[in-house]
Amino acid sequence: MATNLIKQTDFDAIIIGGGACGLMCAVQAGFLGKRTLILERNDKVGAKILISGGGRCNYTNLYSSTQQFISANVHFAKSAFAQWTVDDTVSFFETYGIEGQEKTLGQLFPTSNNARDVVKVFTNLCYELGQEIQCDTTVKNIKQIDSGFHISYEKNGKEHTIEAPKVVIASGGLPIPKIGATDFGLSIARKFDLKIIDTAPALVPLTITGKDQPWYEQLSGNSIFCRVWNDRISFDENILFTHWGLSGPAILQISSYWKPGEFIYIDLLPNQDIVELIQQEKEVNGKKMLLAYLAGLYTRKFAEALSDKLPVEKNLASLTKADIENISSLIHEFKVKPAGDKGYDKAEVMRGGVSTDELSSKTLEVKKVPGLYYGGECVDVTGWLGGYNFQWAWASGFVIAQSI
Template sequence: MGTNLTKQNRFDAIIIGAGACGLMCAVQAGFLGKRTLILEHNDKPGAKILISGGGRCNYTNLHTTANQFISQNQHFCKSAFAQWTVEDTITFFETYGINGAEKTLGQLFPESGKAKDVVKVFTDLCEQLDQEIRLNTKAKAITPIKDGFTVSYERNGKSNELYAPKVIMATGGLPISKLGATDFGMRTARTLGLTVTETAPALVPLTITGKQQSWYEQLSGSSIFSRVWNERASFEENILFTHWGLSGPAILQISSYWKPGESIFIDLLPNRSIVDIILQENPKQLLQTLLSGLFTKKFAEALGVYLPIQKNLASLSKADLQNIETLIHEFKVTPAGTKGYDKAEVMRGGVSTDELSSKTLESKKVPGLFFGGECVDVTGWLGGYNFQWAWASGFVIAQNI
């Protein structure tokens, strides 16, 4: 089938999705003299890159190791990270004019603070390297044939198909539907007999319903540096109260390790002891005054539902102190659910790592088919980790197509 194709339709590989993984894959393939075509159903490339980090794009994290990733196989991502390191990411972007500015916890942002600069690096390189990006083009089906694949797609209301010896699924995950998120990657995997690990929203706000909801609503907008944990993980960052529950970096982080029906715990005063503070303060002081100094007046008043805030410190009983200690250091929350894929940063789960070679990211069952980025069961923490996985997986695939 490939013999009669013109140059315009002769590609070494077709990439589905012009996100971080797909764009990096196309550029790296171009460096190796290979020609790729990216099919992207949005009207512009890099839609999720453009909104990441509030439009500033936290494009990697200096502390990246396999330990910051959730997967059925914790070791799977190690090979990709050995082949494309954080230093490689930094050097790559510096080469094309983007210098990193480090924020908290190893997060790197472009000095310009503009995510569009990151996308421009890729679109410029694709143009220079003769890598085609076909926008407003929706891939419909991937069919293995002899020596390759046919890719059925729809563009401007017309159906058509292309041939390529290799296909890369860089389709992303299920967040965020307004950016055109679909389950095409997972659906294709299942159609071709590949296992997909159960998916769920990750890095997502948690909701509180029922009689407790009004307590959270009154604190909407309040932010507190806390330690949030369950039996699987622990994070120290800010939490944010909202009118529907809890958000903020520490909550987004723990959400990836939370399952419906479970509780999480919050230490509202990490690395300090509330009881020690009480015992050292002026005993005539009201508990509410003390708490207003440690938190905010609004939060101290809200704690009056649970604590005897009108008592002075001297009159607090042993039971009171125990209650205060538990509430401040082990505040228990049982979320009703999450805000779902539309508010999630990423998706947990995806194409099973058992189905892919960790060295090449090629399907073991369907030779010539590769999966990278978010549609694979490799989910990073908040703070640039998922971008590092996207860049690394795109690079790895490019070396093997």
């Protein structure tokens, strides 16, 4: 049957976006005997799933709770996470052949290390449950009508329309436009006069420019376990020096809590005291050069890079009190003022989005537009790095499916 001849009664809901939230919503709706149609802009569903975790897909985090999420209302996601738990995610994927393996900090990956297996679970289930997926489809507009919603979209250069009683916006956020990310969800929110929390790239590398850039550039490729913090939060993970600034898990994490113009601080030797370590070494070998000592703690390249900041040409015995204070300050409180971030091209997620004030926390239905639902990344619920955002996507998809 031609797409433009599909009648309103054919589907209980139209889901816009075939990512994690949209796919879970379609499958869970199918379990309840409801029919849905996914309209996906890309030529295949699950584009972001496929590239996540370097193609391995970190599909949840065993320690996920609302504490790892940023939102203007930190309590909003509690209802969704109570309805669909981490255990539910683990059980769901195990049921369909995906066993999880924990890497670091609760991150769960498929034992196959293949994100395609995650997408296959959903495409297979959609087929079995009679849920339809239409790719290469660009939704142009959504209008509210007496019987629900009128949707206009383009496929193969032709305009089509379809009507349905309910619509789910699961079209994601702004990051990674090269895989089809757009502002569709936000533009529809504006059309319906919904409040939007200011958006920004999150889980994104930070840039250093000006006179400091060459110093970072020379260290490109060096990775160091650190504690990174600001006045709001701290993270203990690796940082990665790059030719344009800083990346690595700890930097991506802190970026979600960073605003332009602010400093971040880095403890280059967390859980140890450099002053005590130097004192102990001095008692054994006071003639050891500071450069050689630092090269034992870090890479030689990093130790040499500190030569313009520390008296690395001195031996440990000759270090003055001022030298020691300078070393301690630099190692334990390395101060950085990023120039900016790498933007949506390199960001893993978007911070901000449709305000949770506009949505029912129980169903994710828009309060003033009955039958319209928002889930996943375009909602103002942003998780940490490490599978948290997938957990929100699965949970929001499940919750919406119960109500459509």
